[in-house]
Amino acid sequence: MTCFKFATLNINGLHSKTRIGMLRDFLRSQDIDIVFLQEVTNHALQDVYGYNMYLNVGTDMRGTATVTKQDLQITNINKLPSGRGMTADFRGVKLINIYAPPGTAKKRERKQFYSSEITLLFQNIQTNILLGGDFNP
Numbered sequence: 001m002t003c004f005k006f007a008t009l010n011i012n013g014l015h016s017k018t019r020i021g022m023l024r025d026f027l028r029s030q031d032i033d034i035v036f037l038q039e040v041t042n043h044a045l046q047d048v049y050g051y052n053m054y055l056n057v058g059t060d061m062r063g064t065a066t067v068t069k070q071d072l073q074i075t076n077i078n079k080l081p082s083g084r085g086m087t088a089d090f091r092g093v094k095l096i097n098i099y100a101p102p103g104t105a106k107k108r109e110r111k112q113f114y115s116s117e118i119t120l121l122f123q124n125i126q127t128n129i130l131l132g133g134d135f136n137p
Helices: 016-030 043-047 103-121
Strands: 006-011 034-040 051-057 061-070 077-079 084-088 091-100 128-134
Touching: 006 016, 006 128, 034 051, 034 103, 034 128, 051 084, 061 091, 084 103, 084 128, 091 103
Parallel strands: 006 034, 091 128
Antiparallel strands: 034 061, 051 061, 077 084, 084 091
16 A cells, blocks of 8 residues: 655745745655645745646635645546635545635635535545645634
8 A cells, every 4th residue: 555645734825935945845855745735825836846736726816726746646626616625536535625714704604615615525426535624613
């Protein structure tokens, strides 16, 4: 059985080149195979050498991303238009990355997210699931 290192990180925008470099260094030093990112705003993240970046920046300009080592293949990538979730298939496992609306001011939006929007990510799944993200309970 092959083992993979997985991480999930809320990057809160991550705008500076220095912080993007810190993310890159973390991925390499920890030898992370797959990482889910939340609060993604910056398309410059695609420049993390040695990794593939699958972005889903949504309508409020924040979203999710799934990052894999270049030699790992994910397929059937589905994205919520809001940017708050995405799925992909990886070696018989459904990867699900979510970023729920944060804070008390977005309580209604968060309830809507959990009661209807997120259900789109779980349709027709007949395999193992790896769920990660920022749930903002």
